[in-house]
Amino acid sequence: MYTLFTGLYKQWTQKEEFYVIILGLDNAGKTTLLEKIKSIFLGVPGLPPEKIGPTVGLNMGKVDIASTRLTFWDLGGQRELHSIWSKYYSECHAIVFVVDACDRERLEEVKTSFESVITNDEVEGVPVLMLANKQDVPSAMRMHEIKEVFNPIAVQLGAKDSKVLGVSALKGDGVKDAVDWLFVRLQRNKVNRPPVFTA
Known part of the structure; x- marks a missing residue:
């Protein structure tokens, strides 16, 4: 009887867990985005921007929705770290690709990196969200410019669920909308990429 109750309790209390990787070139604002997501959804202050340094390896954050x-998983964006990105593809349920909308000079490098991510066989069927970050800066490329590129x-992407959204990771504009979009797509894509279960 104890085993039955334990099993039922575990079933009722466990959560579906989805892994989302945050990719992009260095200085795109990936860690700032992660800190803002934690701040919005956990109600805790994130790291102040001046304390956020380049990611070497991985930063992680968890938020619960229902x-x-x-x-x-916020992965380092320096060129020498791009080779580790693919190690996370098979386990991820969605990809967020952050673009520095102020950095026109590295647009070709961004395009090449993005293309190498989405054409990898291991991300087949995974929702992809591109975030044009730093929309609070007057000189930032606007959404129509980013979409043209x-x-x-x-x-x-073929059948993959994808979207381009403008955000300001620093101010938080558009961040909740981005996570809400991800949440809906992750739920829809459970057949292709089932969640893991956690207590």
Whole structure:
């Protein structure tokens, strides 16, 4: 009888957990985004921007929405770290690709990196959210400019669920909308990428 109750309790209390990887070039604002997500959804102050340094390896954050846990893996964006990105593809349930909308000079490098991510066989069927960050800066590329550059690549996504959104990770503008979009797509995509279960 104890075993039955233990099993039922475990079933009722466990959460669906989805892994979301945050990718992009260095200085795109990935860690700032993760800190803002934690701040919005956990109600705790994130690291102040001046204390956020370049990610070497991995930063992680977890937020719960209803009975679902989203675990974010913020991976380093320096060129020499791009080779480790693919090690996370098979386990991830969604990809967030952050673009520094102020950095026009590295746009070609961003395109190449993004294309190498979305054409990898291991991300087949995974929702992809591109965030044009730093929209609070007057000189930032606007959404129509970003879409013009990345729409030709997006055609390669085929059946993947994808979206481009403008955000300011620093101020938080658009961040909740981005996570809400992810949450809905993760729920829809459970057949292709089932969640893991955690207590």
